[in-house]
Amino acid sequence: MATAREQAYLTLRRRLADGTYAPGSHLREEELAAQLGVSRTPVREALRRLDAEGWLRVVPNQGAFAFEWSVADIEEIFDLRALLEAHAVEHAATAPDQRGLDAMKAACELAERAFPGGDLAALEVISDANVRFHRAIWEMSGQARCRTILQSLAMPPMMLRNFRNFDAAGLRRSLDQHREMLTAIIAGNAAWAGAVMRAHVQAGRAVFLNAVVHGEAAAVAA
Amino acid sequence: MATAREQAYLTLRRRLADGTYAPGSHLREEELAAQLGVSRTPVREALRRLDAEGWLRVVPNQGAFAFEWSVADIEEIFDLRALLEAHAVEHAATAPDQRGLDAMKAACELAERAFPGGDLAALEVISDANVRFHRAIWEMSGQARCRTILQSLAMPPMMLRNFRNFDAAGLRRSLDQHREMLTAIIAGNAAWAGAVMRAHVQAGRAVFLNAVVHGEAAAVAA
DNA sequence: GGATGACACATTGCATACAATGTCGGTATC
């Protein structure tokens, strides 16, 4: 088994992602420790790490509170993603490697096979394939810090759940953009790949903000 | 007095910046705790935070090791800074506020007064003023995450010491670029401000890499 | 009735003891 700290970190992150903890709610160390079957020490370290990664906020002498996302937060995160994901894919296009290309291709195919079925299970698969695709780019880029930063920006709750807000046309476009990026990288055209990535992230931003405006803000909170 | 954790964090960060710990050296929890007069618990938390911020690397079951910088690391960091500092200053130029402008102006004047004397004390002042100037921009930008990321990218050792590598002309140009950014922000011209910032950071990158190539790589390590 | 202070409680901060893990040296074996 992994270490208690790692287990606490992963469990808490999953719960923050799936909405177990309402935004703003107070996460008490002792309570979490009891639930996870470990002591407060690894829980404390997990909370500190989740704080650094933006999942929650630790206030000195008061404890951890599940993060409350504002529209401005979401806009900032999508903008930073557009900058950094484009930066990463431009590097990837400069020095592509076969393993990474295979991973990207596999992610594309996985998503495309699931696409026709528009149910929730299909969306799970597509969402997972999406993460794989982007992660493959981060790794191929060889930019370790950029990758670390993106990991903390792209993982938080609303990013993972955003796929539910896409309509069929939006999903189709998203998958097509993945294919286009793959083509651009194989062609070694960094400017092309970067431009598609910027469009890709901005499209996601638009879908998300549109969903928020149309009263599905609950999805943000969750 | 601040908390033990905060004190440990600040002390260790300062030591990592001033070269007390050689790159790659093993930082033992108990030893640090004894030196700082606190227990291992706050030291552990400080080490974890320094790991997240890129000052050192914590290997599970093995402990913390002072980070060893490669040329590729430095190039990546300067490139990310160029992206993110420009992003921040573009936001700042869109919505400038008087307090931030005053802080930037004060930082410019502080550096300019110290500039003619080219000794080490003057460089200290200029380096400090530089940090103040950039921090003022980050705060004015209103981009909280961008600011957090930049703080961890811009602080590490070689950033703080890079001023020693500038010649008089380079320093002069750096100060002029600060003034130009201030002018651009006051004019509300985000594109202008962003462009100057990109040039500013890339100039710093060139100076640094030049120093490394010319055998002053020791400065990197320190 | 509203404001203020003190006290009790809940919770986090820190210290310390013990357990688990990794490293390094020595020894036996091939």
Add this chain to the structure above:
DNA sequence: GATACCGACATTGTATGCAATGTGTCATCC
């Protein structure tokens, strides 16, 4: 002589107890 194994030591990982801090309530005073 090289290598694999074993065990002692050093170090980190985790649990737990106590101290410090913050919060909410209740009584008291204005």
